[in-house]
Amino acid sequence: MTQLDHQVHSISPEVAGSRIFKFIAFLYGIAAYLVFFVTILYAIGFVMGLVVPKTIDTGTDTPTAEAVIVNLLLMSLFALQHSVMARKQFKAWWTQFVPKPVERSTYVLFASLSLLLLFWQWRPLPAIVWNVENPDLAVTLVTLSFAGWILVFASTYLINHFELFGLHQVTNHLVGKEMTPPRFRTPLLYNFVRHPIYLGFIIAFWAAPTMTAGHLLFAVVTTLYIFVGIALEEHDLVALFGDEYRQYKQRVSMLIPWRRSL
Numbered sequence: 001m002t003q004l005d006h007q008v009h010s011i012s013p014e015v016a017g018s019r020i021f022k023f024i025a026f027l028y029g030i031a032a033y034l035v036f037f038v039t040i041l042y043a044i045g046f047v048m049g050l051v052v053p054k055t056i057d058t059g060t061d062t063p064t065a066e067a068v069i070v071n072l073l074l075m076s077l078f079a080l081q082h083s084v085m086a087r088k089q090f091k092a093w094w095t096q097f098v099p100k101p102v103e104r105s106t107y108v109l110f111a112s113l114s115l116l117l118l119f120w121q122w123r124p125l126p127a128i129v130w131n132v133e134n135p136d137l138a139v140t141l142v143t144l145s146f147a148g149w150i151l152v153f154a155s156t157y158l159i160n161h162f163e164l165f166g167l168h169q170v171t172n173h174l175v176g177k178e179m180t181p182p183r184f185r186t187p188l189l190y191n192f193v194r195h196p197i198y199l200g201f202i203i204a205f206w207a208a209p210t211m212t213a214g215h216l217l218f219a220v221v222t223t224l225y226i227f228v229g230i231a232l233e234e235h236d237l238v239a240l241f242g243d244e245y246r247q248y249k250q251r252v253s254m255l256i257p258w259r260r261s262l
């Protein structure tokens with residue numbers, strides 16, 4: 001790499017350490033967090049068919065095969081972005097170009113943008129798979145779906161909400177504090193299942209009084225992706241925490257508190 005290439009492609013430690021850069025990085029982290037927050041709120045409306053202008057069951061009428069292909073491509077793009085950018089090797093490569101303090105914020109921003117693209121371009125598949133007529137049962141399912149979203153939010157706070165979404169990193173950078181190495185933690189719900197955030201998503205996606213073909217496609221593919229995500233994440237967690245995590249896997253089930261195997 002020539003000297004010029006190096007100047008173009010990477011940010012020198014002097015620049016990264018300067019006050020103005022720290023402040024810009026902080027603002028960028030906040031902006032990325034706000035984009036994430038709007039995206040997750042939109043996701044609730046999109047999946048539940050509430051409030052937002054474009055939901056999982058609305059949008060351009062498209063022939064079934066085309067709708068399935070477009071939707072699968074949109075979900076694959078998100079899955080690819082999410083999984084590849086979370087890998088250690090990828091992080092080592094792209095932090096040559098993206099300064100380390102904003103690496104997590106950039107990941108969060110890209111994940112949000114690929115989700116917003118999915119919401120925008122999603123093609124409805126309106127065929128009804130099930131429709132719960134009993135009003136009590138319908139209300140129970142909507143409540144359960146809300147409970148799933150609450151489980152997602154609550155669990156992010158348990159594990160470390162601000163670090164997960166990059167704010168901790170840019171704040172520490174701003175005040176000149178080093179990030180502490182990741183710690184293995186099992187707060188509250190993590191003593192019942194190893195993945196309460198993912199469990200929350202599964203509940204939120206499946207608990208629907210009216211399940212259309214489009215919503216079902218979304219629920220099936222995201223659930224499969226969650227299982228792949230768990231395998232990748234646990235591989236990394238074992239590499240990071242070793243026996244501590246191996247023992248945790250034996251002690252606590254993956255998603256269903258009363259079923260050790262899952």
Ligand SMILES: C[S@@+](CC[C@H](N)C(=O)[O-])C[C@H]1O[C@@H](n2cnc3c(N)ncnc32)[C@H](O)[C@@H]1O
Nearest residue numbers: 155183184185186190194195196197198199237
């Ligand atoms: C989106 S969070 C999902 C956490 C968990 N899988 C869940 O569903 O609640 C992913 C991050 O949490 C970290 N993580 C997961 N379990 C953890 C634990 N028990 N202690 C510390 N970090 C953990 C992973 O390393 C990863 O950076």
